[in-house]
Amino acid sequence: MTILNSGGTRTEFSLSLIFNMNVNKHSGYKDFVWAIELNRLCLEVVGLWPKINGAAKNTFVSDLRMGTIFFIVTFLSIIPLLCSLVRVWGDMILIVDNLQVILPLLVVSLKLIIIRWKRTAIALLVKMMVEDWMELKMDAERDVMIKRAQTARLIAYYFYDIDKSPQFEIALVIQAATMFLGGMTYTSVDAFLGLLILHICGQLENFKHRLTNLISSKDFDSALCNNVRTHLRIIRFANNIEDVFALLMLGLVFYFGIVFCLFGFLFVTVITGNEIGHMSLTRVCFLVIGIFTLLAHTFLYCGAGEIIAEQCEAVYSAICNLEWYKLEPRKKKYLILLMIRANEPFRITAGKIFPLTMTTFCSLLKTSAGYISFLLAKRKIEL
Template sequence: MKRANTISFSIEIGLRFIGMWPDSAYPNFYWFSYMTTVAIVQYYQYTYIFVHFDLNDLWLLMDCLSLTLGYSLAFLKLLVLWWNRRVFYYILKAIDEDWSEYVINDSYKSTMVSMADLSRRFANVSFSIYAFSAFFLSIGEHLLQSMDDQFGNSSRELPIKMEFPFDVSKSPIFECFLIGQFLYDLVIASVVNLINALLVALILHVSGQIDIMQQDLFEISNKKYDHSTFLPVIKNLICKHQKIITLSESIENLYTYIALMQVLWNTLVMCCTGFVIIIVVSSGEDTTNLIKSVSYYFAIMLEVFVYCFAGEFLSAKSKSISNSAYEALWYNMPPSDSRIILFMILRCQKRLTITAGRFMDLTLEGFTSIVKASVSYISVLNAMY
């Protein structure tokens, strides 16, 4: 039997792993254990950057900084998610109430099940993409370096640059740290994708509720007008619309500062990674770093695109409510009743959206602006190099 919820099972497992799922066992223990592990690894990453900081070796600095900033962003997003966990619990409760209504009214079944299927497919595909990227950032890079080393004189450097107070290049310490970095990278990538997949699942649920509301509006326009049945139906529609607005605002409150960090931080990360790609391509050597940097760059760009596309999709869906209300036969109704639909059309003029820090709407136009800004910074760094 398929899971009857927009939140897929893989997302629920991830939320339980970081202690964010309501009523999960020992949530504080899981949360603090995970965050402590990330903080320790970040300490050794930033130590490496400070020890090897050299403007004359700008390529190495950008290569280390891009990964380190990406992990720091994941750490900060989890802090924001934990801080707003009450909002998240309210959203989950609202989703459960919508699914309990689907059990009562079977006409909503196909819409909600289709949105749940889309959410599950996106989560599974994106988890696979991020796992593939994590493999190339750790084990894959080491394997490619071993293949390129024809004489066996490998420097045995860890893929994720860290500064330790002891030598890690000797066996079996190196192999243990290599496997540990792969597991750490895989977990970080899964958690980053978890936050993205959760946003898509929430947006898809709101979209499903909008489709159900449009379906009800379509039924009003096709039925013969009856004043006795019109008022209860339109009252139910207004309550449903208000619930959609409240749920969208809750998603906005949960993700607005996460989106702000995503936009600002990923602009810098895309700048650093793009600069590394240009240097590697111009040198014509080191295909290992080229594959690693390109896969990481596309993963970061995909992450920004998901946020911007989710905001664009929500805005377009909210506008479609006013179109459906306008297509209803409100002009055949008495003025006292048609005025209610006109007020609904008026309310829909204020579109639903996801913002970055409440001052920038996440749209596809915003995505192009982010890419243009990162390319501009890359050109500046290339001129300095």
């Protein structure tokens, strides 16, 4: 099916096949296609976008793309780098240089596996997003979702001798392909998570505005019933996000901690030791950029969890601030149940062990700094 998005360009999409309704003329559906267009394109390139219509041919092509990328990243890059790691074992500087390449590639492989494994849950999330966009009734609610969507759109060594030809050319091509495909996989998954988080934040904000008008509704029971359904739907959406990304977040937390320790150790060693005279300016800049990139990435993950928690707190405050004393005793009891459930905020967790918040970010930095000190002390003893 070909439809027009908000930018006026033509876009192919096939979600309508599952809903059995003529949605291609629905303005909300067009807004949805515009909102997810960039995420869909990137995930389709790496074969991770769920095929909602269940076409076997399309699924096979996506699996083939994903399998090819996984083969290139794992067998043509990670395994040779692991062999090189064994060769340089004992030299801490070379080990750090090797690990700062291996670990991001391992994260790419982890993302490929988990997102492919959770494809059914992701398809359900996309379906719920379509329904949310099509259910928007007021312009104010649409403006909230458009604002959130705009924000979402804005987000080596080898086991053989590569000094000879054609090994050098082959290694160069493999490395370039790995960097491109790995970078696209890494970024597209993160961007899709950002889209989901901003979508649920928009839904929570609209839900909060609906709650403020609950007491003044002419039909209180009907309005309360609709709000409860909306709240349960948002809860299911949040639970699906948690189911898909919890294990991935746990791996990323360990990855950020380890890589930040390695970058920090290497940076301090270069600054305080004699190695700075033997290192090029490009490599020093790479270390600095790597440290700031890791900090920014970790901050965004934890900040996203903090934003969801704040939106949940805003919903709970909106319920508490309702003029409930104007209601009948029976209706007051209904509000108590809604208040109790809203008091439990949604959280993005790492492996369902601990939540990703700014407190977690600060704790991670503190722990990483401690391990950097340990590595520096160990190197000093070795020297």
